[in-house]
Amino acid sequence: MAAIEIVRATRAEEIEEWSAALEAGGAGLLFSRVVWAETLAAALGASWSLHLCRIGGEIAGGALLLTEGASGRERVRRSAPYPLFSLHVLHREGVSPTRRIPQGVEVLSSLARELASVYGRPSCDASPSLVDLRALSWAGWRVEPRVGFCLPLSREGDESPPLVEAFSGEPNDPVARIALERKMGAAYAARVRSGPAATLLVLRGERRLYALVGRGAARALPASRRVAVARSLSSLPEAKGKEEILFFGDGWEEWFACEAIEPLRIVPAARVFGPGRSR
Amino acid sequence: MSAEPERARPLAPGEEPLWDALVEEAGSTPFFASREWVDRIARAYGGSVRLVGLFRGDELAAGVALPVRRRAGIPIATAPYLLPYLPLVAREERPEAIRPLLRFLARTYPLLSLLLPPGSDDLRAFRQEAWETAFRYTLRIDLRDATAESLLDRMEKSQRRRARRAEEEGAVVRSSSNADEHCRLVLASYQRQGKRFPISEEEERGLIRWVLESGRGRVFELHRDGRTAATFLIGLDGKRAYSLESGVDWEIGRGGESAHLLVRALAELAAEGTPEFDFLGVNHPSISRFKESFGGTLARYHAAAPPRPLWVRLLLRLRGAPAGLEIEGEGAAGR
Numbered sequence: 001m002a003a004i005e006i007v008r009a010t011r012a013e014e015i016e017e018w019s020a021a022l023e024a025g026g027a028g029l030l031f032s033r034v035v036w037a038e039t040l041a042a043a044l045g046a047s048w049s050l051h052l053c054r055i056g057g058e059i060a061g062g063a064l065l066l067t068e069g070a071s072g073r074e075r076v077r078r079s080a081p082y083p084l085f086s087l088h089v090l091h092r093e094g095v096s097p098t099r100r101i102p103q104g105v106e107v108l109s110s111l112a113r114e115l116a117s118v119y120g121r122p123s124c125d126a127s128p129s130l131v132d133l134r135a136l137s138w139a140g141w142r143v144e145p146r147v148g149f150c151l152p153l154s155r156e157g158d159e160s161p162p163l164v165e166a167f168s169g170e171p172n173d174p175v176a177r178i179a180l181e182r183k184m185g186a187a188y189a190a191r192v193r194s195g196p197a198a199t200l201l202v203l204r205g206e207r208r209l210y211a212l213v214g215r216g217a218a219r220a221l222p223a224s225r226r227v228a229v230a231r232s233l234s235s236l237p238e239a240k241g242k243e244e245i246l247f248f249g250d251g252w253e254e255w256f257a258c259e260a261i262e263p264l265r266i267v268p269a270a271r272v273f274g275p276g277r278s279r
Numbered sequence: 280m281s282a283e284p285e286r287a288r289p290l291a292p293g294e295e296p297l298w299d300a301l302v303e304e305a306g307s308t309p310f311f312a313s314r315e316w317v318d319r320i321a322r323a324y325g326g327s328v329r330l331v332g333l334f335r336g337d338e339l340a341a342g343v344a345l346p347v348r349r350r351a352g353i354p355i356a357t358a359p360y361l362l363p364y365l366p367l368v369a370r371e372e373r374p375e376a377i378r379p380l381l382r383f384l385a386r387t388y389p390l391l392s393l394l395l396p397p398g399s400d401d402l403r404a405f406r407q408e409a410w411e412t413a414f415r416y417t418l419r420i421d422l423r424d425a426t427a428e429s430l431l432d433r434m435e436k437s438q439r440r441r442a443r444r445a446e447e448e449g450a451v452v453r454s455s456s457n458a459d460e461h462c463r464l465v466l467a468s469y470q471r472q473g474k475r476f477p478i479s480e481e482e483e484r485g486l487i488r489w490v491l492e493s494g495r496g497r498v499f500e501l502h503r504d505g506r507t508a509a510t511f512l513i514g515l516d517g518k519r520a521y522s523l524e525s526g527v528d529w530e531i532g533r534g535g536e537s538a539h540l541l542v543r544a545l546a547e548l549a550a551e552g553t554p555e556f557d558f559l560g561v562n563h564p565s566i567s568r569f570k571e572s573f574g575g576t577l578a579r580y581h582a583a584a585p586p587r588p589l590w591v592r593l594l595l596r597l598r599g600a601p602a603g604l605e606i607e608g609e610g611a612a613g614r
Contacts, residue, residue: 098435098574131579134416138564145402145412145581258375258403266401268579270414 002056004106006114009050009062018050021059025090025129030205031248032085032127037064039182040084043174046077051114053107061089061107063115065124076115076122081215081250082175083148086124087111087272089132101132108135112274121274128248128269140275148248148267149256153234163225163232164188167199173214176201185210186238190221190229200229202236208244209233213251227259285340285376287383290330297339298330301368308396310495310516311364314344319489320361321346323482329356331387333369333380341369341377343384343393353594356384356391357584360477361486361523363417363559363614364580365394374404381408385585397578405583412583418575419519420545420556427546433574434538441535442542445501450508450536452543455500458487461510464526471529487512496523499544501536509536511544519555520548537569560614 009015015034022028030036037048046066053061065086066077089104112135115122125146126133133143167187171177176187176199185203198217203210211233218226233245247255248269256264290298298314306312318328326348333341343366345356358365369377381404384391394415395402402412420430431439455461462484469476476483490496490512501509508531514521527537545556558575561567587595 096435098433098572101571101577102568132416132577133414134562134564134567137414143414145414147401147403253403253406256403258373258378258407260373260375266403268400 004060004110005054006110007052007054009052014052015050017059018052018062018064021062021090022088025088029085029127029208029246030203030210031083032064032088034064037066037084039178039184040066040079040082040175043178044077044079049074051111051118053111053114055092055103055107058092059090060092060103061087061111063087063111063124065115065119065122067119074119076119076124078123079125082212083125083248085127087126087130089130104132105135108133109139112136112139112141116274119274123271123273126270126272128267130270131268133270133272136272142273144271144273146269146271147253148246148269149230149252149261149264150267151231151234151245151247151264153239153242153244160232160235162188162235163229164190164200164236171199171201173199173201176212179203186236188233188236190225198229200233202233202238202245204238205242207242208246209236209238209242211245211247211252212249213247213255215251215254217251218254218257223257223259226255227261230255230261230264285333285335285379287331287333287380290332290339290342294332294339295330298332298342298344301332301339301342301370305370306366306368307398307518308364308366308516309518310514310521311362311396312344312366312368315493316495317344317346317362317365319486320359321348323478323486324348324359326355331380331384333377333383340371341367341380343367343380345388345391347388353390353591354388356388358392358394363394363521364396365392366396366399367393372401374401374407377404378408381405381410381585385410388585389588389591392582392584395581395583397580399581402581402583409586410583411586412581415580415582416561417578417580418558418561418570418573419578420558420573420575421554422520422545422549422556423554425546425549427542430542430545430573434542435572435574438535438538438569438572442538443535445503445533445535445539448533449503450539451502452499452540453502454547455498455510456491457498457500458484458491460500460507461487461498461512461526464507464510464528465512465524466526467528468526490514490523496521497544499540499547501540501543503531503533503536506531508532509540511537511540513544513548513556515548515553519557520545520553522556522558538572541573562614566614 041048046068049067051063067074068077069075089107167189188200189197191197198220201212302312314328321327329345329347332339347356496514499511500507509527511525512523514523558570561570
């Protein structure tokens with residue numbers, strides 16, 4: 001096997017190559033893309049960096065991170081409560097099925113070593129498409145299971161009225177503000193008869209929508225209403241022609257708590273902590 | 280949703296058939312949820328099975344069969360050797376429904392861990408109850424329409440070469456009912472690796488005899504030059520076959536025996552209609568490469584443990600025990 005090489009991407013061509021590799025590997029979610037990392041970085045006053053893992057010149061994995069601190073003393077900046085899928089292993093065409101698993105372990109081991117050497121004790125989220133996280137556990141990382149949610153959309157669309165209304169003001173949340181300025185989506189408010197409204201941000205992807213909610217927003221609504229609100233996003237005009245709505249981020253774990261969520265489905269995810277870091 | 284009050288409690292004597300019915304209806308790995316199996320394993324450690332259930336009225340809605348043993352007066356209910364899954368079986372998938380059971384378990388068993396088989400992805404109830412969770416992994420091989428040739432075709436190249444060479448050199452695979460020979464090789468393998476076998480030799484021998492006599496599993500042996508060079512114990516339920524334990528005689532082995540033995544055993548099981556094989560863990564780097572060479576599908580599952588009281592954490596630290604979810608050398612982490 002050709003040697004594994006890890007490089008820090010700095011050129012526009014490399015970023016394009018990353019996007020193309022994600023798309024080809026079936027991991028092309030918005031939260032894995034540089035455009036999303038840029039949005040988070042602008043909102044949170046951080047930087048971003050992309051480490052590409054190559055085998056024989058081809059991209060086999062990568063780590064997209066929010067960072068802060070001067071060069072040489074950089075640290076990983078957590079994006080929570082907003083998702084950023086940092087760790088990826090991409091299976092290349094032509095790799096035999098029996099090589100695929102061990103090669104994935106090697107790629108992730110190399111990325112883990114690189115991140116630990118550059119950032120000390122990084123913590124970040126793994127892409128939901130990255131199932132095999134054993135290399136991290138074996139290297140002393142702590143791997144914490146998390147969940148996201150997926151609402152499949154019907155082709156015909158949903159005619160029932162949404163339980164949210166367009167949010168007209170400027171959101172307090174810096175990520176929502178920047179995302180709206182960049183025309184990445186729209187903001188909606190779930191209102192209750194009295195008390196505060198929960199603001200939801202709905203981002204448009206090519207094939208899917210991404211719903212975001214701030215931490216603590218769940219407190220504004222009773223549990224059964226929260227589930228109904230999430231389901232009703234399927235009747236937003238933005239949902240027409242999309243395949244699914246994804247709900248990732250700490251706010252959604254609070255939002256859905258232990259509620260029955262049919263027809264939503266659970267999407268297993270993971271947060272990882274470098275050696276010596278507990279949380 | 281039912282209006283009946285939910286109550287978690289141990290099953291009373293005579294209520295065992297409720298558990299059997301629950302496992303039959305909702306158990307994804309019935310082999311490891313059966314009370315006889317859990318009891319047999321627990322007894323090898325000086326304990327016994329405790330069935331704990333969540334009742335809705337008279338109906339057993341969910342439950343767990345725990346291998347409970349006591350050490351220094353403390354009830355321990357972690358998954359020991361040969362319990363690579365310690366499942367919570369539930370009729371209903373609504374996560375809220377199992378929370379009273381999780382609370383009862385956490386209160387009653389300060390040192391407990393569950394190993395939830397693949398497919399139990401909704402761990403929201405565990406997180407809400409502040410249980411610690413971790414991923415575990417196994418490999419499963421689809422045996423539908425599998426033959427020795429198709430299994431070899433799927434196999435990694437160098438492993439396939441070794442398996443074929445073992446066959447060409449005259450290695451022969453056959454079913455066996457010789458529990459003693461199996462035990463001898465398993466124990467010898469542990470000894471060679473410098474590891475202590477987790478239960479006594481006598482317990483192991485009795486356990487394997489019981490597995491074979493009760494039809495819960497089969498031993499496959501590989502013979503070379505008239506001697507047993509390798510052995511595999513495979514557990515069986517209606518859903519799949521499970522790799523329980525294996526042993527190799529390193530004085531006879533020349534390489535490829537285990538791969539050849541497993542290919543032949545799986546081909547035989549496939550011909551008998553077993554739909555799937557589970558390696559029961561690829562959680563340890565030293566043994567996962569061998570299993571991965573068979574080209575199965577990686578399946579993720581979960582270990583889960585309730586928040587441990589301070590005194591339990593201090594006790595574990597005093598004894599030098601690792602603070603992980605499972606006790607070292609047991610459960611799934613070492614498989």
